[in-house]
Amino acid sequence: MTRRGAKSDIHIGISGWRYPPWRGRFYPTGMPQREELTFAAHMLPTIELNGSFYSLQRPDSYQQWHDQTPEGFVFAVKGSRYITHMHRLKDVQGALANFLASGVLALGKKLGPILWQLPPNLAYQGERVEDFLALLPHDSRAALALARQHDERLNGRSWLKAPRGLRIRHAMEVRHKSFVDPAFIDQLRRHRVALVVADTAGRWPLIEDLTADFVYLRLHGDKKLYSSGYGEAALDRWAERIRAWRQGRQVKDAKLASEVAARRGRREVFCYFDNDTKVYAPFDAASLAQRLGVRTGFGGA
Structure with a gap:
């Protein structure tokens, strides 16, 4: 069992934390909104930041999020929809520089993977994907070099510091069936970018090829998108998969786009529940964490 606050290679958490229906059910009745992140971060070891998807956040916000969470906590950060x-x-070097300069690096050692979620109507175009993947920095030095290219909109509100040697990881979530292509899997592997395994109640492709030394799993609901909970059998199934990926194995019934097997080797796993509308997410996360021996603030594992 992993001690709370100890370094683990399995991270089970939630996508976002600021949801009004959670108040009085996950969050104690009467808890001030400003305390919700601290509460959630003591209940679960990781959270996916999704405000960064909708607009550039400010450095002081990232600093506050860093300071409101315990040592060993990890944030995944959702990349800009811009x-x-x-x-x-296409032609996103400037936008990527602005995103990296906006304060992401202020999370320091609490920065986990950056998630790039593609729209459902974006079909696979190998050259466009290749150009984007080639831009992505994989350490703090490269990230800072790119961030310093930000435009005038970030003047006076940029953050251009990061711990030396900080690893920058990236994951890509696809939603168009044309990405079920071995050429795409090869691109991700060459650029060390994780393919997001996304359970979307059958709406978008579920692809389980392993393309990096970590796995990024998003559970949006297995029967109804964003709103259905995960039953005991479903949680057992995902726990089995996470154990295999962590140990460097692939499950026998994996849904694969490529016949080329992934390299064997232990993998860090990041898993986020996004079935938030009926307050299933934090409790499903705790149940899955318990199965995997990951300690939470819910008691038990």
């Missing part, structure tokens, strides 16, 4: 949905990955 890059993925508006520019659709």
Whole structure:
């Protein structure tokens, strides 16, 4: 069992934390909104920041999020939709520089993977994907070099510091069936970017190829998108998969886009529940964590 606050290679958490229906059910009745992140971060060891998807956040916000969470906590950060949905990955060097300069690096050692979620109507275009993947920095030195290229909109509100040697990891979530292509899997592996395993109640492709030395799993609901909970059998199934990925194995019934097997080797696993509308997410996360021996603030594991 992993001690709370100890370094673990399995991270089970939630996508976002500021949801009004959670108040009085997950959050204690009457808890001030400003205390919700601290509460959630003591209940679960990781959270996916999703405000960064909708707009550039400010450095002081990232600093506050860092300071409101315990040692050993990890944030995944959702990349800007300006890059993925508006520019659709094309000609995005300036936008990527602005995103990295906006304060992401202020999370320091609490920075986990950066998630790039593509829109459902963006089909696979190998050259466009290749150009984007080639831009992504994989350490703090490269990230800072790119962040310093930010434009005038970030003047006076940029953050251009990061711990030396900080690893910058990236994951890509696809929602168009044309990405079920071995060429795409090869690209991700060459650029050390994780393919997001996304359970979306059958709406978008579920692809389980392993493409990096970590796995990024998003559980949006297995029967109804964003709103259905995960039953005992479903949680057992995901726990089995996480154990295999952690140990460097692939499950026998994996849904794969490529016949080329992934390299064997232990993998860190990040898993986020996004079935938030009926307050299932934090409790499903705790149940899955318990199965995997990951300690939470719910008691038990």
